[in-house]
Amino acid sequence: MLTEQDQLKKLVGQEAAHYIKDGMKIGLGSGSTVYWMIKMLGERVKEGLHIEGIPSSNQTAEWAKEFGVPLTDFSKVEGLDVTIDGADEVDGNLNLVKGGGGALFREKVIAKAAKELIIIVDESKVVEKLGDFPLPVEVLPFGWEMTAAKIKELGCELTVRSKDNEVYVTDNGNYILDCQFGKIENPEMLDQELIQIVGVVETGLFTNMTDKVIVGSKDKVSLLERK
Numbered sequence: 001m002l003t004e005q006d007q008l009k010k011l012v013g014q015e016a017a018h019y020i021k022d023g024m025k026i027g028l029g030s031g032s033t034v035y036w037m038i039k040m041l042g043e044r045v046k047e048g049l050h051i052e053g054i055p056s057s058n059q060t061a062e063w064a065k066e067f068g069v070p071l072t073d074f075s076k077v078e079g080l081d082v083t084i085d086g087a088d089e090v091d092g093n094l095n096l097v098k099g100g101g102g103a104l105f106r107e108k109v110i111a112k113a114a115k116e117l118i119i120i121v122d123e124s125k126v127v128e129k130l131g132d133f134p135l136p137v138e139v140l141p142f143g144w145e146m147t148a149a150k151i152k153e154l155g156c157e158l159t160v161r162s163k164d165n166e167v168y169v170t171d172n173g174n175y176i177l178d179c180q181f182g183k184i185e186n187p188e189m190l191d192q193e194l195i196q197i198v199g200v201v202e203t204g205l206f207t208n209m210t211d212k213v214i215v216g217s218k219d220k221v222s223l224l225e226r227k
């Protein structure tokens with residue numbers, strides 16, 4: 001039995017699959033909303049759609065295999081036509097917080113590699129200002145305590161992400177620091193400040209990258225587009 005939020009995730013995930021055209025190379029994001037998009041893409045592939053996707057996480061790769069979506073990698077393609085991904089927060093300028101599922105680094109790679117970035121969310125993710133959701137920052141394990149101290153100097157409280165009482169390790173073998181900055185006034189500047197800290201691999205701030213956001217709410221699906 002799906003929760004109301006999951007039903008909205010399903011709705012926008014399925015909707016997004018219809019943006020894909022024959023022959024496209026697609027960046028496949030991560031998370032429970034993307035799951036529905038991949039499932040629907042699998043159905044379209046069975047009906048004859050020819051596409052190839054690059055997954056942003058091991059979980060996404062598994063789903064793609066399960067639903068019959070062909071995969072490729074960056075040794076075989078030069079770029080992507082479109083990337084479709086979820087988000088943890090979206091602001092009015094279509095800036096994003098991502099990485100709730102820990103896949104932010106590969107997600108940023110496939111977002112940057114694509115001609116178009118389409119984000120799929122339920123309405124609870126749309127906010128005026130980013131920052132209620134703690135910002136995930138991927139860091140190298142070596143000296144992560146030093147990296148964390150430098151990040152704290154930018155004005156946040158943080159925790160190292162854990163899972164089942166162990167430190168959570170990303171698909172890239174790194175750690176995630178969940179950073180509570182409060183409302184983020186200037187996401188672009190914060191992203192730049194964070195990325196300059198030695199040991200930071202990537203941040204969950206995706207600024208000036210999103211072209212379209214498909215938002216699912218109770219009575220409709222709406223489209224937000226880059227101004």
Ligand SMILES: O=C[C@H](O)[C@H](O)[C@H](O)COP(=O)(O)O
Pocket residue numbers: 029030031032033034085086087088097098099100101102103104107
């Ligand atoms: O690392 C995970 C990703 O950034 C997800 O796209 C994000 O957390 C949204 O996930 P969901 O669709 O499950 O809410």
